[in-house]
Amino acid sequence: MKTYKVAVIGGDGIGPEVTASAVKVLKKAGDKCGFAFEFTECDAGGCSIDKYGVPLTEQTLDICKSSDAVLLGAVGGPKWDGVDASIRPERALLGLRSGLGLYSNLRPALMFKELAAASPLKNVESIDILIVRELTGGIYFGKHGRAELSETLSDGSVKGLTAYDTEEYSTAEITRILKEGFRYAQGRNKKLTLVDKANVLESSRLWREIASELAPSYPDVTLDYLYVDNCSMQLINRPSTFDVIVTSNMFGDILSDEAGMITGSIGMLPSASLGSPGTPGMYEPVHGSAPDIAGTGKANPLATILSASMLLRWSLGESEASDLIEKAVRDTLADGYRTVDIKGGSSDITIVDTEGMTAAVLNRI
């Protein structure tokens, strides 16, 4: 029987609870479709700092590199707020992204019609947006630091300590992610929106130039441009009109949380981080470690279960098993099962905890 190797990083807070749910769902989908898994659990984030003094060890990175895919819960929490910035739990994410060469972050924002009542927007019929975020460049990875400046301001005060973070993108990095954006748009509703700040930023102007050069190679895709500030308004104003959004690391980070929230709950949103074909992708919920509800059974496991479904489709090519999970999630919601975060204003529902929601999905696979 075909066996896939999956590295499982539970991480901190609710991370281990939701990855445990997703592992059960993956096993069941594999049983149904005739393949198996070899899961290897490893540490990253705060739990790794506690054990090894660093958020990401070489051993964890090596296990991930030699796997077919990585399933991650979440890292971080108040316990590690005081640690030195160079070893904060979130550094594990940057280390995994750069170590695995994950340059493309896919964040679907899909509103299930059963959860329309949980959306903070009124009268929205459908939201189905794919945000393609560049993941290994831009301001999070650019030159940063502090300097003492002796120049004076107009009021005569000395500038003093200055901190800087640099937004820098190369032609190759931009071309690589834009091509992904065009290809995803071709497979969906054929609309691609490049979101930037080209009225101010030189790097954004380079993104636009390259996008307009690439556009003729994708004649079936309609390309348009939006400034990021306008996009943040239009996501609220007309969310149903978006198809694929492609954007830089920082703008994608912010807009995907906004797009996620308008679909209902952050507990529903999956994500995939992908590198070159043939290398392991990493799959994780968009939410964090939710320390406020860790251990209470209130964590919604669906974002991680849907991330597992993406793992099957994008890294293992097992689309039948992926479809099975997505349908089981839809059926579970249609049958009225809700964790507290998605109860919204709905009536005739059954409130369940993490285990109850996982069992409901398993029963429907």
Ligand code: NAD
């Ligand atoms: P968060 O996403 O952890 O929580 C925000 C709110 O959403 C909380 O009220 C939480 O209870 C709720 N929530 C989140 N996931 C939920 C789920 N599955 N079911 C039900 N409710 C859910 O964001 P935060 O509070 O800003 O961050 C907490 C910690 O997580 C911080 O240390 C932060 O750095 C870290 N974080 C990690 C990641 C990651 O690992 N990728 C991402 C974001 C934040």
